[in-house]
Amino acid sequence: MAPNLLKNLFLSLLVVFAAFWVAKASDPNILSDFVAPTNFTNIDGNYFTFVGLRGVLFNNTIPNFKVTKASMAEFPALNGQSVSFAILQYPAGGLNPPHTHPRSAELLFLVAGSLEVGFIDTTNKLYNQTLQVGDMFIFPKGLVHFQYNADANGTATAVSAFGSANAGTISIPTNVFTTGINDVILAKGFKTDIATIQKIKAGLVVPKA
Numbered sequence: 001m002a003p004n005l006l007k008n009l010f011l012s013l014l015v016v017f018a019a020f021w022v023a024k025a026s027d028p029n030i031l032s033d034f035v036a037p038t039n040f041t042n043i044d045g046n047y048f049t050f051v052g053l054r055g056v057l058f059n060n061t062i063p064n065f066k067v068t069k070a071s072m073a074e075f076p077a078l079n080g081q082s083v084s085f086a087i088l089q090y091p092a093g094g095l096n097p098p099h100t101h102p103r104s105a106e107l108l109f110l111v112a113g114s115l116e117v118g119f120i121d122t123t124n125k126l127y128n129q130t131l132q133v134g135d136m137f138i139f140p141k142g143l144v145h146f147q148y149n150a151d152a153n154g155t156a157t158a159v160s161a162f163g164s165a166n167a168g169t170i171s172i173p174t175n176v177f178t179t180g181i182n183d184v185i186l187a188k189g190f191k192t193d194i195a196t197i198q199k200i201k202a203g204l205v206v207p208k209a
């Protein structure tokens, strides 16, 4: 009797914790079917349609790695729905440098070319893979990750889904080296000299405010 009771209690707690985890894993719940700006009086199907990706897929004439987002900023109807997309395009040798998404995991689906991908966990272990067309890879929420098109000739295209309408992106090189952190602090932090830090900084474009 007692062991069964304990088992049930344990299972109930597990379910409660799982539900709590799922709830914490997405954007806050909304108390309406959808969220629309108050100045929208005549909402119809157009509000729920995003056409900003037309012509983006299969355009391989891109000089650098390019990300085209369909998140809340571009597609306001995603507000409160805990989902968004991004199209990722890599020219030959193209790199999406190490970065994180603070508010969501990323589920990447490779639709053209090949891609080397990887993420690092909180114990500093690297998990990497080489993907071919049709493969998916999951980057867990908040962890540093990258994608690299090692093919010297061919382009690559991926579609990424996010469990947040506004996953956010922190690009490590830009975040650390272009935001005004003192050279002395960076040199100490990276156990190198100021000249090396300045060389790294010179190669990075300062982000627009």
Ligand SMILES: *[C@@H]1O[C@H](CO)[C@@H](O)[C@H](O)[C@H]1NC(C)=O
Residues within 6 Å of the ligand: 037, 039, 040, 041
């Ligand atoms: C609603 O307001 C936003 C921001 O001021 C504006 O960009 C948008 O065009 C407006 N929409 C309508 C339907 O008036």
Ligand SMILES: *[C@@H]1O[C@H](CO)[C@@H](O)[C@H](O)[C@H]1NC(C)=O
Residues within 6 Å of the ligand: 055, 056, 059, 060, 061, 062, 063
């Ligand atoms: C393809 O992408 C390039 C670079 O973003 C752009 O200049 C060009 O206009 C695009 N071509 C088409 C057909 O959309």
Ligand SMILES: *[C@@H]1O[C@H](CO)[C@@H](O)[C@H](O)[C@H]1NC(C)=O
Residues within 6 Å of the ligand: 116, 117, 128, 129, 130
């Ligand atoms: C993972 O990364 C290591 C170290 O860079 C590399 O040698 C290996 O080929 C990679 N594995 C895959 C499957 O891409």
Ligand SMILES: *[C@@H]1O[C@H](CO)[C@@H](O)[C@H](O)[C@H]1NC(C)=O
Residues within 6 Å of the ligand: 151, 152, 153
């Ligand atoms: C890339 O193109 C060059 C020149 O056409 C060719 O020699 C080489 O084998 C190609 N490499 C791959 C990986 O396809």
